[in-house]
Amino acid sequence: MQKCKNCGAELKPGVKFCTKCGTPIEANQDLESASQNISSKATVEKIKKHSLNYFSWYKDSIINPSEVNYDNKYFGLVSFLINAILVAWSVYIIGHRAISDALRVANEYASVLGGTNSDVINMPNGLSLYLKLFFVSFLYFAVFLVVGFLCKKYLIDNNVKIFDYANQLASFSNSMIILEIIMVLVIFVAMPSNIANLDSFSDWSLVKFLIVLLVLMSNIWLVSYVASIIVDKGKMKLDRIYVAVITLILNSAVLYFIFKLMYDSLASQYSSLGWGAFKGVLG
Numbered sequence: 001m002q003k004c005k006n007c008g009a010e011l012k013p014g015v016k017f018c019t020k021c022g023t024p025i026e027a028n029q030d031l032e033s034a035s036q037n038i039s040s041k042a043t044v045e046k047i048k049k050h051s052l053n054y055f056s057w058y059k060d061s062i063i064n065p066s067e068v069n070y071d072n073k074y075f076g077l078v079s080f081l082i083n084a085i086l087v088a089w090s091v092y093i094i095g096h097r098a099i100s101d102a103l104r105v106a107n108e109y110a111s112v113l114g115g116t117n118s119d120v121i122n123m124p125n126g127l128s129l130y131l132k133l134f135f136v137s138f139l140y141f142a143v144f145l146v147v148g149f150l151c152k153k154y155l156i157d158n159n160v161k162i163f164d165y166a167n168q169l170a171s172f173s174n175s176m177i178i179l180e181i182i183m184v185l186v187i188f189v190a191m192p193s194n195i196a197n198l199d200s201f202s203d204w205s206l207v208k209f210l211i212v213l214l215v216l217m218s219n220i221w222l223v224s225y226v227a228s229i230i231v232d233k234g235k236m237k238l239d240r241i242y243v244a245v246i247t248l249i250l251n252s253a254v255l256y257f258i259f260k261l262m263y264d265s266l267a268s269q270y271s272s273l274g275w276g277a278f279k280g281v282l283g
Contacts, residue, residue, distance in 0.1 A: 006023040061174045066171075066231070072167075076166030080145065084141055086177065092130045096126070145162075145166055149162045151250065153165075156229070179216055229243055
């Protein structure tokens with residue numbers, strides 16, 4: 001039941017005034033609307049404040065990446081989310097254009113070999129493709145974060161917290177975001193719509209430039225990851241170098257296991273597109 005915004009008394013349906021304090025119902029509605037507007041403005045201001053604080057933290061991490069600021073425990077996770085969004089978007093632009101060409105060829109292929117178009121249509125594209133790429137990208141960073149944190153906690157410092165470790169790793173590697181933004185812009189603007197026609201000098205120069213960006217990002221990430229393990233004042237159970245090696249090995253094993261499962265699932269799902277049709281032709 002609706003209540004008076006002035007005194008809190010319950011209002012009967014159809015009444016125009018509060019029977020307890022006499023406040024008009026329209027005034028109640030105005031008070032409710034004003035309260036909602038204030039709440040919305042407060043939420044917007046809060047978001048603006050957190051955004052400005054994050055960019056200030058990010059700028060400081062670019063200038064002095066080794067001087068980690070732990071004031072806000074979520075900023076490191078925000079950086080990893082931004083990394084996942086940008087990496088997924090750069091791969092999506094290439095993948096979307098490649099799959100568009102592949103769908104056309106696959107339709108022709110399926111028709112010649114007696115397959116069905118349903119397998120081709122079910123290939124991910126558009127929003128579905130981006131969400132899958134984002135999930136894979138986010139999973140990649142999440143594995144590094146969790147494995148690094150667990151190894152550091154149980155082999156170096158029991159007092160380390162996952163949010164502090166996330167801030168440290170993100171602070172060391174935040175320069176990757178700048179390179180990822182450059183990569184997204186270059187791919188979006190300069191990558192030809194038909195990837196199969198990469199034959200000109202400028203096209204291959206673009207590919208080489210992207211490879212250089214990828215190598216730089218890989219090196220930054222690897223150095224940052226190792227540094228997040230060995231740069232610590234905690235009492236060691238093992239030498240930090242050994243902990244870093246163990247962490248990298250465990251991380252590679254976990255990623256291999258996860259992506260192998262994903263690959264096997266995709267291979268099983270889309271095997272009928274080519275092999276099934278080929279077997280049908282052979283009878």
